[in-house]
Amino acid sequence: MVKGKITGLSVKDVRFPTSLGQHGSDAMHTDPDYSAAYVVIETDAEDAIKGYGLTFTLGKGTEIVVCAVKALSHLVVGRNLEDIVANFRDFYRQLTSDGQLRWIGPEKGVVHLATAAVLNAVWDLWAKQEQKPLWKLLVYMTPEQLVSCIDFRYITDVLTEAQALEILQNGKQRQEAREEHMVKHGYPAYTTSCAWLGYSDNQLQKLCADALKEGWTRFKVKVGADLQDDIRRCKLIRDMIGHDNELMLDANQRWDVNEAISWVKELAVFKPLWIEEPTSPDDILGHGTISKALAPLGIGVATGEQCHNRVMFKQFLQARALQYLQIDSCRLGSVNENLSVLLMAKKFNIPVCPHAGGVGLCELVQHLIIFDYISVSGSLEKRMCEYVDHLHEHFKHPVTIRNAAYMPPKDPGYSTEMKEESVLLYQFPSGDIWQQIISENTEI
Numbered sequence: 001m002v003k004g005k006i007t008g009l010s011v012k013d014v015r016f017p018t019s020l021g022q023h024g025s026d027a028m029h030t031d032p033d034y035s036a037a038y039v040v041i042e043t044d045a046e047d048a049i050k051g052y053g054l055t056f057t058l059g060k061g062t063e064i065v066v067c068a069v070k071a072l073s074h075l076v077v078g079r080n081l082e083d084i085v086a087n088f089r090d091f092y093r094q095l096t097s098d099g100q101l102r103w104i105g106p107e108k109g110v111v112h113l114a115t116a117a118v119l120n121a122v123w124d125l126w127a128k129q130e131q132k133p134l135w136k137l138l139v140y141m142t143p144e145q146l147v148s149c150i151d152f153r154y155i156t157d158v159l160t161e162a163q164a165l166e167i168l169q170n171g172k173q174r175q176e177a178r179e180e181h182m183v184k185h186g187y188p189a190y191t192t193s194c195a196w197l198g199y200s201d202n203q204l205q206k207l208c209a210d211a212l213k214e215g216w217t218r219f220k221v222k223v224g225a226d227l228q229d230d231i232r233r234c235k236l237i238r239d240m241i242g243h244d245n246e247l248m249l250d251a252n253q254r255w256d257v258n259e260a261i262s263w264v265k266e267l268a269v270f271k272p273l274w275i276e277e278p279t280s281p282d283d284i285l286g287h288g289t290i291s292k293a294l295a296p297l298g299i300g301v302a303t304g305e306q307c308h309n310r311v312m313f314k315q316f317l318q319a320r321a322l323q324y325l326q327i328d329s330c331r332l333g334s335v336n337e338n339l340s341v342l343l344m345a346k347k348f349n350i351p352v353c354p355h356a357g358g359v360g361l362c363e364l365v366q367h368l369i370i371f372d373y374i375s376v377s378g379s380l381e382k383r384m385c386e387y388v389d390h391l392h393e394h395f396k397h398p399v400t401i402r403n404a405a406y407m408p409p410k411d412p413g414y415s416t417e418m419k420e421e422s423v424l425l426y427q428f429p430s431g432d433i434w435q436q437i438i439s440e441n442t443e444i
């Protein structure tokens with residue numbers, strides 16, 4: 001039973017100095033400090049359960065998202081949770097359609113990241129009150145309840161509410177068997193942890209050897225800054241993993257369209273499954289051109305981690321501009337908007353391979369992709385979820401990986417809650433970690 005009036009919303013700027021070790025580095029983001037705008041909502045319910053939400057950022061900029069969360073808070077505080085979830089579509093619309101705030105979006109950029117953080121906290125609260133992990137809350141909602149959470153505005157030309165209902169009704173067939181499969185085997189994952197762009201060859205080899213021992217079979221390598229470096233690193237990793245294992249490339253938006261095509265052709269000999277974010281994340285037709293050019297080589301295009309909203313995903317799908325769709329739990333407008341994208345991907349028969357990593361992204365997105373398998377796609381073909389082995393120790397309920405697969409979370413909620421001591425230590429700039437870095441005058 002959901003209950004309680006939301007009486008408070010607070011937000012913190014929590015940053016981890018990952019750039020010091022070049023963790024998370026790529027061809028465009030050379031010094032990422034994995035960070036979160038971290039939201040806590042409280043209610044007046046007797047159970048005193050709180051909802052925790054976050055969105056992922058890279059250090060500087062987190063304070064701007066924090067400001068945007070504060071600007072949204074008047075739309076949340078004072079609302080009854082029961083009313084929110086009974087008409088979640090309306091609530092989503094209120095947050096995304098504020099007559100003044102939407103001017104700095106709409107449904108994109110900082111204000112949309114803030115919306116994601118707030119709504120993620122609401123979903124966490126709801127799932128906790130229902131005493132279910134979020135994936136299970138979704139799996140046991142009726143198709144009608146699920147569609148009532150989705151704002152179909154701007155996507156009805158490819159997905160109507162009736163079509164969404166039909167997909168979800170079909171998804172109910174044999175869902176127990178798929179749930180059992182998840183509980184037993186988990187959702188297949190790939191690792192990006194071995195080959196960040198700033199890692200040395202030695203580091204890459206050591207991490208790759210460790211990952212192979214741990215049972216990883218799918219690896220992503222960062223490319224895009226220097227072709228000769230890419231050739232050397234791809235050869236290193238392909239030689240280590242052999243040809244039975246999967247290799248993916250990620251250029252993080254580094255190239256122009258024609259440059260992307262010629263660069264990836266040079267790397268085709270390493271048989272990558274996909275090239276991720278080859279060019280500007282906004283260039284839908286450019287991705288289409290790259291997809292067409294690389295299809296004869298058996299290389300797909302993957303994108304989505306910086307795709308603003310469902311409208312862009314709709315066009316990517318309509319234009320056949322991606323072959324692997326990468327949802328992100330913190331860039332789209334929380335579960336609500338992700339549901340619409342999962343359903344559109346199902347309609348276009350495009351595999352969803354979520355973006356994860358960062359801080360907290362693995363914790364959150366595992367819920368969405370497990371739900372996708374059980375209730376929407378019903379398939380694991382060509383599907384896998386990203387995994388990055390950083391910062392899980394800061395979460396109260398960190399992900400469990402077994403045999404290179406995400407095991408379904410058992411704890412109630414959206415796995416968003418951070419340990420209090422971590423928040424205190426890493427809060428920017430007052431936390432001890434940052435005070436120490438600042439006093440040592442390390443560049444931040």
Ligand SMILES: C[C@H](O)[C@@H](O)CC(=O)C(=O)O
Nearest residue numbers: 024025026029032192357
């Ligand atoms: C800056 C981030 O680490 C980015 O490189 C992540 C990414 O592209 C991915 O995980 O994929």
Ligand SMILES: [Mg+2]
Nearest residue numbers: 250276277305
């Ligand atoms: Mg990427």
